[in-house]
Amino acid sequence: MTAGAELAERNDEAAGAGPVVELDGACSLSRERIGGKAWSVNRMRALGLPVPPAFVITIEGWADFSAHGEIGEDVWHGVEAAIAALEHGTGRSFGAGARPLLVSVRSGAVVSMPGMMDTVLNLGMNDAVARALAAETGNPGYAVDTRERFRTQYRETVLGDPAGVVPEDPWEQLRAAISAVFRSWDSPRAQTYRRNRGLSGTLGTAVTVQAMVFGNLDERSGTGVLFSRNPNTGERSLFGEWLVGGQGEDVVSGRTTPRPLDELATVLPEVHAQLVTAADLLERDGRDIQDIEFTVESGVLWLLQSRAAKRSARAAVRAAVAMAEEGLIGAEEALNRVTAEQVRTVLRPATGEYSGTPLARGESACPGLASGVAVSDPHEAERRAEAGEDVILVRPTTSPDDLHGMIAARAIVTGLGGATSHAALVSREIGRPCVVGCGPGVVATLAGRVVTVDGGAGTVWPGRVEGKPVDASTLADVGRLAECAGTDRDGLAAWLDARASEDAPKVDVAPPATVTEIPELDLLRLIGIKGRAAHDALAAGVGAPTEIVAARCAELVAGGWCAATPIGVRLTPEGRQHLHGLLATERRTVDRAAIASVYAEFCDFNGVFKEIVTAWQMKDPATVNDHADADYDGAVLTRLTDLHRAAQPLLRRIGVVAPRLARYSDRFAQAIERIAAGDHAWVARPVLDSYHTVWFELHEDLIGLCGLSRADEAAAGRAH
Numbered sequence: 001m002t003a004g005a006e007l008a009e010r011n012d013e014a015a016g017a018g019p020v021v022e023l024d025g026a027c028s029l030s031r032e033r034i035g036g037k038a039w040s041v042n043r044m045r046a047l048g049l050p051v052p053p054a055f056v057i058t059i060e061g062w063a064d065f066s067a068h069g070e071i072g073e074d075v076w077h078g079v080e081a082a083i084a085a086l087e088h089g090t091g092r093s094f095g096a097g098a099r100p101l102l103v104s105v106r107s108g109a110v111v112s113m114p115g116m117m118d119t120v121l122n123l124g125m126n127d128a129v130a131r132a133l134a135a136e137t138g139n140p141g142y143a144v145d146t147r148e149r150f151r152t153q154y155r156e157t158v159l160g161d162p163a164g165v166v167p168e169d170p171w172e173q174l175r176a177a178i179s180a181v182f183r184s185w186d187s188p189r190a191q192t193y194r195r196n197r198g199l200s201g202t203l204g205t206a207v208t209v210q211a212m213v214f215g216n217l218d219e220r221s222g223t224g225v226l227f228s229r230n231p232n233t234g235e236r237s238l239f240g241e242w243l244v245g246g247q248g249e250d251v252v253s254g255r256t257t258p259r260p261l262d263e264l265a266t267v268l269p270e271v272h273a274q275l276v277t278a279a280d281l282l283e284r285d286g287r288d289i290q291d292i293e294f295t296v297e298s299g300v301l302w303l304l305q306s307r308a309a310k311r312s313a314r315a316a317v318r319a320a321v322a323m324a325e326e327g328l329i330g331a332e333e334a335l336n337r338v339t340a341e342q343v344r345t346v347l348r349p350a351t352g353e354y355s356g357t358p359l360a361r362g363e364s365a366c367p368g369l370a371s372g373v374a375v376s377d378p379h380e381a382e383r384r385a386e387a388g389e390d391v392i393l394v395r396p397t398t399s400p401d402d403l404h405g406m407i408a409a410r411a412i413v414t415g416l417g418g419a420t421s422h423a424a425l426v427s428r429e430i431g432r433p434c435v436v437g438c439g440p441g442v443v444a445t446l447a448g449r450v451v452t453v454d455g456g457a458g459t460v461w462p463g464r465v466e467g468k469p470v471d472a473s474t475l476a477d478v479g480r481l482a483e484c485a486g487t488d489r490d491g492l493a494a495w496l497d498a499r500a501s502e503d504a505p506k507v508d509v510a511p512p513a514t515v516t517e518i519p520e521l522d523l524l525r526l527i528g529i530k531g532r533a534a535h536d537a538l539a540a541g542v543g544a545p546t547e548i549v550a551a552r553c554a555e556l557v558a559g560g561w562c563a564a565t566p567i568g569v570r571l572t573p574e575g576r577q578h579l580h581g582l583l584a585t586e587r588r589t590v591d592r593a594a595i596a597s598v599y600a601e602f603c604d605f606n607g608v609f610k611e612i613v614t615a616w617q618m619k620d621p622a623t624v625n626d627h628a629d630a631d632y633d634g635a636v637l638t639r640l641t642d643l644h645r646a647a648q649p650l651l652r653r654i655g656v657v658a659p660r661l662a663r664y665s666d667r668f669a670q671a672i673e674r675i676a677a678g679d680h681a682w683v684a685r686p687v688l689d690s691y692h693t694v695w696f697e698l699h700e701d702l703i704g705l706c707g708l709s710r711a712d713e714a715a716a717g718r719a720h
Contacts, residue, residue, distance in 0.1 A: 019061040020078030022085055023054045023208070033058050035108025035206035040305050047285060049278055051303050053089040054210035055082035056108070057178065062204040065182045071175060079174070082209070090211050095124035095170025100132050102146075102212040105177040107184060109205045117184040117205060118157045120177040121247065122150035122212060124170040142217050149216075149247065174209075181207050213295045213302045216247045220268065220299040223247055226261060226275055228283040228290040231311040234318025238279060240292075247295075264296075271301045282306045287328045289319055310629040313342035314474065321477040324484075331484040338481065339628050340496035346474050347493075351454055352465035359445055360413065360438040360460040365424035366617075367456030367624060368433035370410035371464040374446040378405020378531065385409065392453055394446045397714040398423040399700060403686050404532040404567075406432065411453035413460055415442040416714050422696060425610065426686050427455075428617035428624065435460060456622070518542050518552050521582045522660060527562060527571055528579050529697045534568040540670075540689040541697075543663055583704055586660070590705055594657045599702045601650050605643065606699065612639050613684050613692055627680070637675060640683065640691065644672050654698075658705055667694045 021029060023038055025045030034042070038056035045051045061075045071079075083094050083103075092101035102124040107117035125147050134143035154173065155164045158180040167173055185205045215223035224242025231239060240261035265272040275294065278301075282290045291309035295302045311319065316338050324334040352369050372390030375381045378401070381391045385408035393409035395402060397416040406412055406426055411433040414423045418437055427434030433455030442460075452465035475489065482492040526541045527533055535553060539546040553569050556562040561575035571579065615636045619625050627633055648665075655662030671691040674682035684692035703713055 018078060019058050019064070019075050020082050021056050021058060022082060023056055029056075032110050033060070033206070035059070035110055035208070036307065037106055037108035037305060038206055038208045039108075040307060041208065041210065043285070044282070044303055044306060047281060049281070049303050050274075050301055052211040052213050053086050054208055055079075055085070057207040057209070059110075059204045059206055062182050062185065062206065065179070066185075066204070071179060071182075076175070079178070079209070083174075086209075086211050092211075095126065095129055095173075098132055099136060100124060100129040102129070102150075103174070104208075104210050104212055105174070105181055106208045106210070107181045107205045108208050109185075110203050111199055117187070118181050120150075120153055120157050120180070122146050123154070123173050123177055125150040126168040126170065128168075129170075137217065139218060142214070145216055146214065146247075178207050178209075181205070210304075213297045213300075214247065215243075215295040215297065216245050217297055219244065221245065221295075221297050223295045224261065224264070224293075226279055226292045226294060227309050228279040228292070229309075229315070229319055231289065231291075231309050231315050234289075234311065234315035234322065236322065238276060242294075242296075268296065268299055271296055271299065274301045278303060284328065287323065289315070310632060313345040313626045313628070316342050316628060317346050317474070317477050317481065321480045324480075335481060335484055335496070338496065339626065340493040340500065341626050342628060343478060343481075343493040343496060345624065345626055347470055347478065351456055352452060352461070352467050354454075354459075354461055354465060356462075358459040358461050359449070359451060360435070360442050362413070362435040362438035362442075362458050362460075363418055364456055364458040364621060365412075365417075365421070365434040365436045366427040366432060367622075368411070368431070369452065369454055369456075369465070369467045370433045371450065371452040372410045373450050374413070374448065376443050376447045378402040378408075381405035382408040382532070392446070392451055394443050395423070396440065396443060397421070397710065398426070399696075399710045401529060401531050401700075403530065406430065407686070411435075411455065413438060413442060413446065413453060415440050421610075425613045425617065425684065425692060428684075430686055518544055518548065519660070520556075521579075521586065522663075523549070523552055524556070524561060524571065524575065524579045524582065525660075525701070526697070527556075527569055528576065529700050530568075532565060532568045532570040537568070537687075537689065541663075541667065543666055586658075587705055587707060590658055595702070595705050598650060598654050598657055599706050602654075602699070602702055605647050605650065606695075608643055609695055612636060612643060615639070616683055633680070637680070637683070640675070641672065644668060644691075654702075658701075661698065661701055661705075664694060664698045664701075 021027065021034065023042040023045060025042055025047075027042070029039065029042055031039040034056045038054070041051055041054050057075060057079065064072045064075060086103070087094055087101055090101055092099045094101045094103070102122050105120045105123055107119065109117070130143045130147040133146065134140040137143070151166050154166050154177070155162050158176050159166070167176070182205065186201075215221045222242050222244040223246040224240055226238060226240035228238065229236050238261060242259060242261055242264050244259070261272075264275070279290060279292060282292060286306065286308065289309040289311060290306050292306045293304040295304060320334040320337040323329045324331055348368060370390075370392070372392045373384070374392045374394045375384065376394050378393060381393045382404050384391050390410050391408065392411045392413060393402070393405050394413045395415070397414050398406060398412070399422060403426065406423075407430055409432060412423050412427050413434070414421065414436045415438055416436070417423055421436050423434055423436050433453045435453055435455060435458050438460070446460060450463055452461045452463065454461065478492060479489045482489045485492060485495045487495045522542050523538065526538055530537065535550045536546050538553070539549040542549065553562060556575070557564050557569065560572060561578055562569045563572050616633070617625055619632065625632070651665045651668065655665060667689060668691065671682045671689065671694055675691065682688060682690045684690055686693055700710070703710055
């Protein structure tokens with residue numbers, strides 16, 4: 001336990017708090033001891049807001065569980081007493097009687113770790129309770145729905161077996177659920193998350209046990225999420241959704257379509273008015289935009305949690321300025337609430353002034369506005385860009401071979417592909433407006449013309465279109481922040497960058513293993529995939545010292561297989577033909593059935609990987625991930641780490657089937673180590689040997705070894 005937590009514990013105990021504490025709002029309990037969720041419940045009750053009664057098993061209880069592997073008797077006696085208090089406060093009996101009490105069992109770390117640990121709802125349910133609830137409410141459907149929700153979640157979370165037998169005894173359910181939540185602190189996903197976020201494994205988790213309220217009870221019941229200000233714009237207006245008949249995380253899961261919060265004002269106006277009042281109170285108390293979870297049970301409002309809300313770049317800037325002007329926060333705190341990238345984002349033109357019909361229309365892959373002459377060859381795009389010309393790269397589809405052209409271009413347009421295509425993923429990482437899926441004739445339509453790409457709208461327009469000026473209110477907000485920083489508006493992002501760099505983590509990574517000789521095929525193939533690469537990038541790819549790679553590249557240039565450029569070596573036409581011959585020879589040495597098998601398995605992983613990278617780059621199709629939301633990023637990184645772990649057996653088999661590809665395992669490992677150390681550029685930055693870069697290069701190699709082409713695979717939907 002940290003020194004701060006130990007001090008907080010002494011203060012809590014001085015107030016009469018033991019390892020199990022009732023959250024009645026009367027005691028001042030530290031977040032370090034009871035976790036963020038319980039702290040929120042306790043604080044809302046102290047403010048007099050409607051919150052279901054609850055108690056918490058503190059971090060001390062977790063420490064005792066971790067030391068002994070089970071819930072101690074002192075802790076369990078405290079749980080029994082706290083359940084009795086819940087029964088008294090609700091007039092219900094836990095898991096029994098004509099008016100049964102059901103509870104939720106939730107994790108609650110000091111630092112938010114969304115989705116990393118376990119939760120069980122509707123606990124205390126059994127067949128007798130289901131009958132009692134049906135009789136009490138006159139709604140058998142509600143009772144059946146609640147029972148099935150509980151059984152499904154209990155089997156998944158506590159038993160780890162979708163066909164497991166759920167105990168009928170509610171006390172047995174409760175002990176097992178609390179134990180499962182405590183154990184989830186050390187689950188692989190939670191450990192990975194903590195490593196990625198630099199969090200200590202000794203912080204531990206509390207467990208909050210709370211009386212259930214039911215949004216699935218009847219037509220005047222539901223669950224919802226409310227923001228005290230619009231998280232997209234930062235404007236001081238309520239923003240939220242609610243779902244009739246919902247429970248738990250139904251709204252945020254994406255499995256159902258919720259309704260706008262405004263409809264609640266029509267259906268249940270008194271509940272809506274209560275929410276407005278509560279949101280204002282919680283925002284003033286928390287001095288930040290609040291994300292509030294609520295449930296309505298038969299027309300009665302209950303608040304479940306309130307926390308600082310995640311927000312867009314525009315909302316971050318607007319709210320920081322507005323709250324400073326309102327006196328909720330000071331100027332220094334306003335500056336701390338925005339990042340350099342958020343400032344850059346709000347100062348970019350978002351769209352243009354158009355009339356007429358676009359030349360092409362597709363799917364928005366990366367927002368932004370850019371103009372230039374459309375070229376279809378990445379080498380031409382690079383040459384013309386180096387000469388100072390603005391170019392737009394237009395391709396049927398893109399591959400790692402095209403990276404140098406994509407970097408040189410002002411924007412990217414493709415005929416094939418969607419939001420998880422190679423073009424979409426790379427464009428978001430390098431900050432190029434991109435429109436994908438414009439149709440097979442887009443290259444012929446655009447090539448040679450001067451066009452404007454509106455990545456946000458998914459359109460391509462003739463000629464150069466001027467971007468709409470950034471609105472005056474945004475400029476004014478950035479200007480106010482700049483005044484606080486003692487700089488001007490144009491210098492604010494650089495000022496924020498400089499301040500952030502003072503606290504940036506310094507990471508030491510072991511150098512790659514040295515080799516005395518690099519096979520010609522290995523180096524030529526890597527140059528071919530990268531299109532044009534510097535010696536250090538090639539050294540990372542083949543696992544050799546840069547000086548050895550430089551010497552080998554000099555030999556390849558002297559032999560006519562490669563040409564030197566100011567930014568790296570590239571294949572000559574003769575070198576490309578020579579490489580094709582080497583690859584054809586390699587294909588004859590590989591078991592065709594075996595390589596086809598591992599490629600099919602890779603394609604299964606590939607779909608998941610593209611979803612992960614898309615989530616890393618875009619929060620939704622219209623919102624670029626500005627990486628200001630640590631919880632969101634942490635969840636995506638956990639998915640990536642889980643995929644990396646799951647793919648290890650496949651990577652080993654690939655190395656056996658095609659020994660040249662064994663090196664990919666080391667490259668993936670290096671990328672994941674960099675990510676775990678906090679350098680998130682190694683997720684998908686194309687100019688690095690990032691996880692994304694290595695993944696696409698492996699994909700390209702597998703396509704080649706199978707005797708296929710990227711165009712073939714794109715047409716089949718396996719590569720874009």
